[in-house]
Amino acid sequence: MQEQGISHLSPALKTWRDLSEEDRDLRIRALLTISAMRKGASLTKAAKEQGITSKQAAAHLGKYVHKKKGRWIATHTDKIERGRWFYSDGERISVIINDSRDASLISKYLNAVRWALKSGDESILQSFKGVKVTDVDGGMHCFRN
Incomplete structure (x- = not known):
C-alpha cells in the first residue's frame, strides 16, 4: 500500500x-x-x-x-493550530498555538490592552501579569512581567 x-x-x-x-x-x-x-x-x-x-x-x-x-x-474547546499575534514583554510577537483556550486568552488580553490605552488605566492589565501561553513548539510567552 x-x-x-x-x-x-x-x-x-x-x-x-x-x-x-x-x-x-x-x-x-x-x-x-x-x-x-x-x-x-x-x-x-x-x-x-x-x-x-x-x-x-x-x-x-x-x-x-x-x-x-x-x-x-x-465542542467546547479545540486543538486546531492557528497563528496569533500579541504583545509579550512590550514587543509584538507572532506565535502558532493549538489551543482555543489560549486563543481566547490572547483575545481577552488584546481587548484589555485596547481598553488600557483608551482609558490610560494600566491597572486593567494587572490580571495578565505573569500569565503565559505555550506555542506549538513548546515555547512559553508571557503577556506581561
Whole structure:
C-alpha cells in the first residue's frame, strides 16, 4: 500500500505551517464559524456569515464539530493550530498555538490592552501579569512581567 503524503490529509489535521495561504484563510474563517457556533449560531448561518460553505467549515474543523440529531454541534474547546499575534514583554510577537483556550486568552488580553490605552488605566492589565501561553513548539510567552 502506498503511503499518502500530507497533502491528502483533511485540512483540519494539517499544521498551520503546512497550509497554503488559501487554506489558512479558510481555517481562520472556520475558526470564526466555530466561535459563533459556541455562542448559539448554526454551522450553516455562521459559515455563511464568514463567506464559506458549511462543507468547507466542517472540513477545517474536523472532529471539533459533529452532528447530533441532525444539527451540527461544536465542542467546547479545540486543538486546531492557528497563528496569533500579541504583545509579550512590550514587543509584538507572532506565535502558532493549538489551543482555543489560549486563543481566547490572547483575545481577552488584546481587548484589555485596547481598553488600557483608551482609558490610560494600566491597572486593567494587572490580571495578565505573569500569565503565559505555550506555542506549538513548546515555547512559553508571557503577556506581561
